[in-house]
Amino acid sequence: MTRTVFEKPDVIPLITEVFRELGYEGASMSKITSRTGLSKGSLYHFFPGGKDEMAAEILAHIDQWFVRHLFEPLEQNEARAAIDHMWQEVDAYFQSGQRICLIGAFALDETRDRFAAAIRQYFVRWIEAFSAALVRAGLSREAADVISEETIAGIQGGLVLSRALHDEAFFGRMLANLSQRVSTALSASRSVE
Known part of the structure; x- marks a missing residue:
């Protein structure tokens, strides 16, 4: 089940914990989506640059x-x-x-x-x-x-x-x-x- 998130600041703490747990290399997009409950579409909406942009923002x-x-x-x-x-x-x-x-x-x-x-x-x-x-x-x-x-x-x-x-x-x-x-x-x- 995907999670509804309305603002980018709501997403950053969720993704941060995935990076804390799995590291940069271990945090694949599929693991980020499964552990946060966010869809790939939502993630790319907030972070068009993908995982590098997520990490930079974190x-x-x-x-x-x-x-x-x-x-x-x-x-x-x-x-x-x-x-x-x-x-x-x-x-x-x-x-x-x-x-x-x-x-x-x-x-x-x-x-x-x-x-x-x-x-x-x-x-x-x-x-x-x-x-x-x-x-x-x-x-x-x-x-x-x-x-x-x-x-x-x-x-x-x-x-x-x-x-x-x-x-x-x-x-x-x-x-x-x-x-x-x-x-x-x-x-x-x-x-x-």
């Missing part, structure tokens, strides 16, 4: 969420509050490690070459936004850059291990450890001042 949709909920707050809000907010948003978005980072997953296979600019920009902006907040909170640029890179790598690795170990609590522990490292670094920078 990446843009994810990026917009991160810009609104993480990157802009890290760049513009009071630094410590923005950093605390980041931990909460990351945990909620990735459903405590049960939802993969689709952009990260795309970075791991040949899909990366198709969407290299979008994938790179997502990670670069996150690292730079977090680093900027750390600098405003009192770290040197060099220390902030190192901690930011290690933190984003830790989040991505935590997602992989949480799923690989089938341990729903792992991601929460990883975020708590990363948060503690950041807090310790910020406290140490204050005591030096």
Whole structure:
């Protein structure tokens, strides 16, 4: 039975979950239609460019969420509050490690070459936004850059291990450890001042 969808924004979350589950290569048009309940005609109506257009729009949709909920707050809000907010948003978005980072997953296979600019920009902006907040909170640029890179790598690795170990609590522990490292670094920078 096909599903009635009236707007493109209604379709993107449905297709996103198919890509999360099957990856880019595994998400054939027939699997997308069967798993979403959308007809091929509906899919091509919303995405005339087919699967590449779907993936590009999904990446843009994810990026917009991160810009609104993480990157802009890290760049513009009071630094410590923005950093605390980041931990909460990351945990909620990735459903405590049960939802993969689709952009990260795309970075791991040949899909990366198709969407290299979008994938790179997502990670670069996150690292730079977090680093900027750390600098405003009192770290040197060099220390902030190192901690930011290690933190984003830790989040991505935590997602992989949480799923690989089938341990729903792992991601929460990883975020708590990363948060503690950041807090310790910020406290140490204050005591030096």
